[in-house]
Amino acid sequence: MRAVRALWIAWTLLVVAALLALNPKLFSASPLVEPASPEREPLVVIPWRVPPPVAAGSVPSMFRSDGVRSGAAESGPWTGKPRRQWRIDDFNQGIHSASKASAAADETGIYLGSDAGLFVKISWEGERLWSWRVARSQRGIHSTAALVGDLVIMGAYNGRVFALEKSTGQPAWVLPAWGAIGASPLVLAGGDVQLNVESTRTLDGFPLRLDPRTGETRWRGENLREQTHSSSAYDARRDLLVFGTNRGELWAVAGDSGRVVWKIFAGGEIKSTPVIVGDRACVTSWKAEFICVDLEDGSVIDRWELSQHSQGSAALDREGGVLYVLDGGGELAAFKPDKPEPLWRRSVAERGSLASPLFVRAGQRRLLVTACRTTHWCVLDAGDGRELFAADGGGRLTGAPVLHGGRLVLSFDFPGGIERWNFSAP
Amino acid sequence: MTHVLTGLYWEGGGAMAGAFLREGSRVCWSFLPGCEGWAPSFAMTQALAVLMILCGAAATVLFVFRRTSGIAALVLGAAVVAKLAVFLQDYRFMGNYHYMPFWMLAVFAFASRRLEVGVVMLGLFYFFAGLLKFNVEWLSGAAMIRPPVISGKLLEWATALVVVLECVLVFGLWSSRRRLRRAVWLAFAAFHLFSWHIVGFFYPLVMFAMLAFVWFLPSGTVVNWRTWGVRDWALPALFVIAQLIPAFLFPRSAVTGEGRLLALNMFDAKTVCQSSLVWEKGSERVEFPSRVEGLGVRLHCDPQVHWALARSAYCPHLEGGRLGLVLATRLTTDARVDVFRADDLCGGQRPFDLLGGWQ
Numbered sequence: 001m002r003a004v005r006a007l008w009i010a011w012t013l014l015v016v017a018a019l020l021a022l023n024p025k026l027f028s029a030s031p032l033v034e035p036a037s038p039e040r041e042p043l044v045v046i047p048w049r050v051p052p053p054v055a056a057g058s059v060p061s062m063f064r065s066d067g068v069r070s071g072a073a074e075s076g077p078w079t080g081k082p083r084r085q086w087r088i089d090d091f092n093q094g095i096h097s098a099s100k101a102s103a104a105a106d107e108t109g110i111y112l113g114s115d116a117g118l119f120v121k122i123s124w125e126g127e128r129l130w131s132w133r134v135a136r137s138q139r140g141i142h143s144t145a146a147l148v149g150d151l152v153i154m155g156a157y158n159g160r161v162f163a164l165e166k167s168t169g170q171p172a173w174v175l176p177a178w179g180a181i182g183a184s185p186l187v188l189a190g191g192d193v194q195l196n197v198e199s200t201r202t203l204d205g206f207p208l209r210l211d212p213r214t215g216e217t218r219w220r221g222e223n224l225r226e227q228t229h230s231s232s233a234y235d236a237r238r239d240l241l242v243f244g245t246n247r248g249e250l251w252a253v254a255g256d257s258g259r260v261v262w263k264i265f266a267g268g269e270i271k272s273t274p275v276i277v278g279d280r281a282c283v284t285s286w287k288a289e290f291i292c293v294d295l296e297d298g299s300v301i302d303r304w305e306l307s308q309h310s311q312g313s314a315a316l317d318r319e320g321g322v323l324y325v326l327d328g329g330g331e332l333a334a335f336k337p338d339k340p341e342p343l344w345r346r347s348v349a350e351r352g353s354l355a356s357p358l359f360v361r362a363g364q365r366r367l368l369v370t371a372c373r374t375t376h377w378c379v380l381d382a383g384d385g386r387e388l389f390a391a392d393g394g395g396r397l398t399g400a401p402v403l404h405g406g407r408l409v410l411s412f413d414f415p416g417g418i419e420r421w422n423f424s425a426p
Numbered sequence: 427m428t429h430v431l432t433g434l435y436w437e438g439g440g441a442m443a444g445a446f447l448r449e450g451s452r453v454c455w456s457f458l459p460g461c462e463g464w465a466p467s468f469a470m471t472q473a474l475a476v477l478m479i480l481c482g483a484a485a486t487v488l489f490v491f492r493r494t495s496g497i498a499a500l501v502l503g504a505a506v507v508a509k510l511a512v513f514l515q516d517y518r519f520m521g522n523y524h525y526m527p528f529w530m531l532a533v534f535a536f537a538s539r540r541l542e543v544g545v546v547m548l549g550l551f552y553f554f555a556g557l558l559k560f561n562v563e564w565l566s567g568a569a570m571i572r573p574p575v576i577s578g579k580l581l582e583w584a585t586a587l588v589v590v591l592e593c594v595l596v597f598g599l600w601s602s603r604r605r606l607r608r609a610v611w612l613a614f615a616a617f618h619l620f621s622w623h624i625v626g627f628f629y630p631l632v633m634f635a636m637l638a639f640v641w642f643l644p645s646g647t648v649v650n651w652r653t654w655g656v657r658d659w660a661l662p663a664l665f666v667i668a669q670l671i672p673a674f675l676f677p678r679s680a681v682t683g684e685g686r687l688l689a690l691n692m693f694d695a696k697t698v699c700q701s702s703l704v705w706e707k708g709s710e711r712v713e714f715p716s717r718v719e720g721l722g723v724r725l726h727c728d729p730q731v732h733w734a735l736a737r738s739a740y741c742p743h744l745e746g747g748r749l750g751l752v753l754a755t756r757l758t759t760d761a762r763v764d765v766f767r768a769d770d771l772c773g774g775q776r777p778f779d780l781l782g783g784w785q
Binding site for chain 1: 562565566568578589594597698701704709710755765
């Protein structure tokens with residue numbers, strides 16, 4: 001009996017010691033584990049296969065051309081006569097009226113998602129090389145994919161981030177991030193991918209930085225308490241990511257940690273992507289304004305009125321320091337920081353326009369490629385907005401034109417399709 | 427009594443119990459592959475559940491009287507057969523609230539010293555359940571499937587006290603001193619009462635049904651190990667071995683689901699998981715949505731469930747190509763992820779062995 005009692009006491013001491021070892025904070029005020037909340041549920045990456053490391057020197061491709069989101073491209077001399085090479089009908093189905101994804105492009109082809117949830121790679125000759133259809137995404141794919149190394153990374157409106165092998169379309173990883181992704185991924189130096197995700201059940205979202213090879217989260221930023229369709233622009237000098245929310249806030253977070261550096265209330269919903277111009281970030285809003293803020297503290301430096309609210313992103317002529325905006329009233333205007341009046345303004349498109357223009361330096365010419373009229377796309381002189389060329393796409397152009405190596409890709413809403421044009425002389 | 431409770435749970439309180447059989451999908455137990463071929467209809471299954479309730483209730487009454495105890499045993503046997511006929515149809519019926527009563531029934535059927543072995547088995551249930559709680563998931567309170575009325579440091583203390591109750595004080599149930607035995611009994615009763623708002627009505631009531639007889643044991647009852655024969659030792663020994671097998675063969679069984687059918691599953695595994703189902707045919711790929719919905723925390727990340735439901739939902743409708751599944755699972759308090767892969771759901775071999783181990 002004594003032995004049994006001694007054994008029981010020893011066992012009791014062992015149990016207590018084990019409990020204290022597992023929970024050393026039992027007698028302290030701080031919790032053993034920070035309580036999880038529904039808005040901070042752990043992210044779980046689904047790994048299909050591990051792709052090779054991103055090759056040094058590989059050039060990424062992303063929405064609006066680059067990290068500052070300039071929306072600019074270069075081409076050979078402008079001939080004045082673009083030629084259509086091919087057209088694929090009925091790509092977008094008109095499932096919703098928001099802007100459609102733009103193409104990503106590299107030497108082997110273009111990568112594009114539709115509002116019906118189909119993501120494809122098409123060769124420059126117009127042949128469909130592979131396809132990926134997302135599950136349960138009522139609004140398909142809003143965002144424009146990014147190309148990183150051998151991977152194409154895109155977010156769908158079902159809240160999942162997909163990394164697919166560019167050559168085959170095979171999945172590398174899938175990350176269910178949250179409810180929906182309307183913004184486009186940004187590729188940072190070193191290859192990491194940053195994008196903004198949102199909830200569909202609550203008004204909330206957060207920025208995210210990912211390892212492109214594995215989908216593992218580098219950091220998840222603070223909850224925004226509002227949804228966001230705005231893609232981040234990146235200021236490399238300050239390591240700052242700038243993006244907007246549906247509440248009308250403009251946020252700046254540190255690129256290495258996601259820590260909030262500043263945020264301001266811009267006055268109207270921000271659904272577009274900011275552009276980094278020198279020490280400023282410039283963005284359109286639903287307050288029918290185009291503003292530029294100081295990257296140091298978010299204070300508003302420039303403010304211009306638009307004819308109507310806008311969710312298109314500005315295009316930047318770096319050399320001239322000029323920004324071009326197509327607003328919701330169909331007016332295209334040119335702005336220069338520190339100049340209170342636009343350089344010029346011209347009505348080019350119908351009301352309700354959602355598109356973003358593309359600035360093109362074609363040899364000595366400065367051009368704009370933009371949506372115009374109702375279902376047309378146009379080439380305009382960037383100096384005064386004069387129309388130089390127009391063609392009917394059959395549907396509204398709501399995304400952004402993409403130019404790669406003199407080849408122009410346009411994705412139109414239903415009943416238009418995808419078109420590839422030779423834009424300039426080789 | 428547990429059969430009555432089970433039947434009421436399946437028919438009424440446990441909405442899932444009816445729903446998943448009604449829709450025709452099947453998740454076979456790992457040791458019964460191909461159950462889709464022999465499972466009875468939903469109507470028949472409902473009839474079996476009703477039979478189980480009636481036989482369980484009748485046996486409870488008949489056992490009150492000594493002269494009807496023989497008939498009671500036969501009626502109880504019918505209730506057990508009816509329960510097994512439902513239970514074995516689908517892995518989603520798994521749960522401690524069935525596992526433990528099956529062991530107690532085995533004690534009743536095979537042991538010669540039923541009361542003593544029954545008390546010992548009950549003690550072992552709590553003891554091994556307590557051992558499963560030595561982890562951060564439980565001790566932090568993160569394992570709770572619903573938010574309890576207490577939180578923060580109070581919850582951490584409560585979870586630690588439960589471990590002390592189940593691993594240390596539990597031996598009081600085996601005491602010959604009635605006061606001590608009843609004091610420990612009351613502690614367990616309080617624990618189960620408190621757990622009601624977290625786990626629902628069924629589980630605590632099943633525990634009460636098994637615990638009840640301990641309260642009424644006369645003073646002086648001793649678990650006299652020296653007088654036990656093989657029939658008395660066999661079941662507790664088998665039970666202990668059954669708990670140890672997953673611990674050694676499948677150390678992460680709480681996350682992976684491997685070997686879980688052998689042992690108790692306690693609040694050690696609040697898992698989160700994500701799955702990707704991709705059908706590939708040539709250069710076209712389609713990601714299908716997961717068909718795992720509405721399951722409790724013990725099953726919602728189980729690879730056997732994901733695999734079986736994906737197969738039954740999609741394979742009959744796919745022509746050619748390959749349907750692959752990747753399931754990534756982790757505990758909420760541990761960043762380590764376990765990944766289950768099945769490359770060819772429709773054409774490949776079943777990727778689980780008899781114990782549910784991944785192959």
